[in-house]
Amino acid sequence: MPVESSTSSAPDATVPAGVGAAATGPRELAGALVERLRVVIDRSPDMVAVFGPDGSFVFVSEAHRRILGYVPEDLLGTQPLDLVHPDDVDRLMGEFRAQIRWDQPTTPVDFRYRAADGTYRHVEAVAVDLSDEPTIGGLLVTSRDVSLRRRAELVVQDQAAVLERIARAAPFADTLDRVCAMVERHVPEALAAVL
Numbered sequence: 001m002p003v004e005s006s007t008s009s010a011p012d013a014t015v016p017a018g019v020g021a022a023a024t025g026p027r028e029l030a031g032a033l034v035e036r037l038r039v040v041i042d043r044s045p046d047m048v049a050v051f052g053p054d055g056s057f058v059f060v061s062e063a064h065r066r067i068l069g070y071v072p073e074d075l076l077g078t079q080p081l082d083l084v085h086p087d088d089v090d091r092l093m094g095e096f097r098a099q100i101r102w103d104q105p106t107t108p109v110d111f112r113y114r115a116a117d118g119t120y121r122h123v124e125a126v127a128v129d130l131s132d133e134p135t136i137g138g139l140l141v142t143s144r145d146v147s148l149r150r151r152a153e154l155v156v157q158d159q160a161a162v163l164e165r166i167a168r169a170a171p172f173a174d175t176l177d178r179v180c181a182m183v184e185r186h187v188p189e190a191l192a193a194v195l
Helices: 028-043 063-068 087-102 149-165 172-186
Strands: 046-052 057-060 109-114 120-130 138-145
Touching: 028 109, 046 063, 063 138, 087 109, 120 149, 149 172
Parallel strands: none
Antiparallel strands: 046 057, 046 138, 109 120, 120 138
16 A cells, blocks of 8 residues: 655656746746746747637737747737738638537648738648637637748749650740749749840
């Protein structure tokens, strides 16, 4: 039969490592856990947000500043959909609804999101409905910037199209026009021509 001792120096298994040292009571422990979670979220490479019942931001992580250039506090109360590229809004809403219906994250949704400088970034996001969770009370959305990956995919597609034209013996002048168009599309401020 195990014997419990109140003078045991063994760590409390219910307190995460590194949290209990400064916490002397339940409130201090709760505060330490909240602070620890805030640091984890703020240092995450992914953007984390919570949308309230009206769809507005009620929580915005620090990653929004690093990735998109927005001050997190300035986004509170605004509508996230106002930042989504107009051509992507309907598809995004449909895919988020599908994710929420299944009560589990599915394949991330890829869409364009406007940064503070006015440019659009390709992001992918997953939505989880936590509106019944009292500590969250909304839609939890985690997203990441995939602009570099998306740009690389588009370059590969364009290169494949040019190589396909070459393999099919397409007119050389037309193929060179495609190469010029590809350069202009993928190199900022470039103008390409074959003389």
